[in-house]
Amino acid sequence: MSENFIVLCQPDAGKSCGACCGLYNYVDSSRSSLEQRLRSRTKRFREMVKNPADVECYASQTLATEDFAKRYEVIYCCEYLGFLDGQEKKVGCLLHPQQNSGIDLRTCSFYGQEICAGHICPSHHFIPQNQSQILIKIIDDWYLYGLCLTDIDLVKTYFRLIADRIGEELKPELFNNESLKNIAMEYFNWKITWPFRSPETNRLGKYYFDGSQYMISYIDYAKFDKELSVLDPIFLSLSSSFQNAAEIEAAESLVWSNIDSFIYVYRSHR
Ligand code: SF4
Numbered sequence: 001m002s003e004n005f006i007v008l009c010q011p012d013a014g015k016s017c018g019a020c021c022g023l024y025n026y027v028d029s030s031r032s033s034l035e036q037r038l039r040s041r042t043k044r045f046r047e048m049v050k051n052p053a054d055v056e057c058y059a060s061q062t063l064a065t066e067d068f069a070k071r072y073e074v075i076y077c078c079e080y081l082g083f084l085d086g087q088e089k090k091v092g093c094l095l096h097p098q099q100n101s102g103i104d105l106r107t108c109s110f111y112g113q114e115i116c117a118g119h120i121c122p123s124h125h126f127i128p129q130n131q132s133q134i135l136i137k138i139i140d141d142w143y144l145y146g147l148c149l150t151d152i153d154l155v156k157t158y159f160r161l162i163a164d165r166i167g168e169e170l171k172p173e174l175f176n177n178e179s180l181k182n183i184a185m186e187y188f189n190w191k192i193t194w195p196f197r198s199p200e201t202n203r204l205g206k207y208y209f210d211g212s213q214y215m216i217s218y219i220d221y222a223k224f225d226k227e228l229s230v231l232d233p234i235f236l237s238l239s240s241s242f243q244n245a246a247e248i249e250a251a252e253s254l255v256w257s258n259i260d261s262f263i264y265v266y267r268s269h270r
């Protein structure tokens, strides 16, 4: 690993990611449901686990109390994911040594200590560092951060469309400008609020699940007499499902307006 390599999991005090611990793999992965789940786990863990021998008891109570119905059976939903801080800004591993006076309890986990401590997801390799640093700079919300950070197409396609039009890569410092930050946040918030989002609960971005398998979704543009949209990777990342050509056009218009606004503000501040 090069010395410039930046681990994205716990970037600062304002947010963190828990996606690879199964955070978004519950059938109900809404913010309110996850918040409730993580809150009660954290409380239980703090009350019950006073030494390593108590972990087993915590796990059996958690597994007995919660609904662990998954979107995708292959991804484990770890019972040790909780909140790391009193303000509930950071999700993370309750077994981590920093949570347990230096004692690493991850030996008790489903994956084992070595995998838990060493896992680095593909976003670290496929999202350019300037782009991941922009996400860290503008998003201060664990729920949204993990959803966006692990959606490589969502991030890369947006920043590439802008970079192609302004003729240079975006730098994180640019987002000291509040207007540019707000425009980018409008886009990333669509991961939660997108009006053309499929109502199906077995969708997560471009993936859909039938329990034991995952498949990549697609949009049938020909059905609506439309060409493949340049924005197709973004639409899939936003779990889009369109009913007619007018909806596709409205979706395109939303994204292009966002990009146009970004470029307008960018140019007017140069
Ligand atoms: S999904 Fe990636 S960024 Fe998120 S916690 Fe796992 S390794 Fe870290």
Ligand code: SF4
Binding pocket: 020, 021, 078, 079, 080, 081, 082, 092, 093, 094, 095, 096, 106, 109, 110, 111, 116, 117
């Ligand atoms: S034990 Fe491993 S999988 Fe579970 S929360 Fe900790 S790091 Fe994630």
